[in-house]
Amino acid sequence: xxxxxxxxxxxxxxxxxxxxxxxxxxxxxxxxxxxxxxxxxxxxxxxxxxxxxxxxxxxxxxxxxxxxxxxxxxxxxxxxxxxxxxxxxxxxxxxxxxxxxxxxxxxxxxxxxxxxxxxxxxxxxxxxxxxxxxxxxxxxxxxxxxxxxxxxxxxxxxxxxxxxxxxxxxxxxxxxxxxxxxxxxxxxxxxxxxxxxxxxxxxxxxxxxxxxxxxxxx
Amino acid sequence: xxxxxxxxxxxxxxxxxxxxxxxxxxxxxxxxxxxxxxxxxxxxxxxxxxxxxxxxxxxxxxxxxxxxxxxxxxxxxxxxxxxxxxxxxxxxxxxxxxxxxxxxxxxxxxxxxxxxxxxxxxxxxxxxxxxxxxxxxxxxxxxxxxxxxxxxxxxxxxxxxxxxxxxxxxxxxxxxxxxxxxxxxxxxxxxxxxxxxxxxxxxxxxxxxxxxxxxxxx
Numbered sequence: 001x002x003x004x005x006x007x008x009x010x011x012x013x014x015x016x017x018x019x020x021x022x023x024x025x026x027x028x029x030x031x032x033x034x035x036x037x038x039x040x041x042x043x044x045x046x047x048x049x050x051x052x053x054x055x056x057x058x059x060x061x062x063x064x065x066x067x068x069x070x071x072x073x074x075x076x077x078x079x080x081x082x083x084x085x086x087x088x089x090x091x092x093x094x095x096x097x098x099x100x101x102x103x104x105x106x107x108x109x110x111x112x113x114x115x116x117x118x119x120x121x122x123x124x125x126x127x128x129x130x131x132x133x134x135x136x137x138x139x140x141x142x143x144x145x146x147x148x149x150x151x152x153x154x155x156x157x158x159x160x161x162x163x164x165x166x167x168x169x170x171x172x173x174x175x176x177x178x179x180x181x182x183x184x185x186x187x188x189x190x191x192x193x194x195x196x197x198x199x200x201x202x203x204x205x206x207x208x209x210x211x212x213x214x215x216x217x218x
Numbered sequence: 219x220x221x222x223x224x225x226x227x228x229x230x231x232x233x234x235x236x237x238x239x240x241x242x243x244x245x246x247x248x249x250x251x252x253x254x255x256x257x258x259x260x261x262x263x264x265x266x267x268x269x270x271x272x273x274x275x276x277x278x279x280x281x282x283x284x285x286x287x288x289x290x291x292x293x294x295x296x297x298x299x300x301x302x303x304x305x306x307x308x309x310x311x312x313x314x315x316x317x318x319x320x321x322x323x324x325x326x327x328x329x330x331x332x333x334x335x336x337x338x339x340x341x342x343x344x345x346x347x348x349x350x351x352x353x354x355x356x357x358x359x360x361x362x363x364x365x366x367x368x369x370x371x372x373x374x375x376x377x378x379x380x381x382x383x384x385x386x387x388x389x390x391x392x393x394x395x396x397x398x399x400x401x402x403x404x405x406x407x408x409x410x411x412x413x414x415x416x417x418x419x420x421x422x423x424x425x426x427x428x429x430x431x432x433x434x435x436x
Contacts, residue, residue, distance in 0.1 A: 095420060195317070
């Protein structure tokens, strides 16, 4: 994790922190919280280490979580990502899910890596509160007992859908949408109504609009 | 404009096209539509020219529009951007506005450049349908007669706001939100309700959620 914000969220989470590299200021300020090995570095040294050109305050190494199977309870919502390839989109989707109290994500194997530095950064700390399970999603969907919502051109208007208490929402790939194999599993087709002329919405934007409508309809 | 999609949207718009560089395939396919000077290039040559590493099919040079003052009519909505600095965010905001039929944007002088290649690309063609006016936004807001909505922590829940037929929506900067000078001009404070733990939403995501609620409440 790179940057003070992500590292602070990490130290507040149940992730296992292996090592923290921080400026004198960062370390003295967070001394009590820091777990793992501590290395004091200058701001200049910090800049050369991470993947990003700038870094304010800290960088940490943590152990990734095992890829545990996710089971969605009847009163919960989860997202299913069908090849979200852009790390910025994935990070924004995680941040948005966390805002709307959705903490489980099932992702296709072609989806961007949760632990990519750009993903972690775009989550703005929400990576600590959202669980992700990479799997063959068509097969996973064939086994779930939850309702499966997916956005299609000819679905029910999201402004009118009663989402009930739980279900899974399939978000399609940035260019080609939901793939045919996955589309077959969708039980409830939904549509975000369009009032202008854009051909489509960005995947993270569509996720946010659907989540807002889910929470409103409860 | 880089890439076949953006160039095709350009040729369908009222932008003045100066020059089009395209592959043989692109040019023969769109021959009747192409305006300005035509240059046939190979796919390989095309890759070296633009700002992006990859480019499928075409690149065009067009004349930028004059920075014309925008007047918002009583039955229209417009966005006011208070220092949206990330080109990807600006492009996504333009695409989202176009989806929701909002075609006027008033932007602070610190907002990313509309004609930045990353902005144009992220709009997915919507740059042709949205007008932008760069100005000192606090002063512009002081002169408008429209209602001015802005997202704050202590505003009215967007799920309950009656947006009426028109108004302007202020979108704050990615890190610091709406600046104090601009905040003073806001007549109607609104809030996107949070159901989980993320601290904030991405600026383009917040724009989309507000737009969806505006169109629903009509």
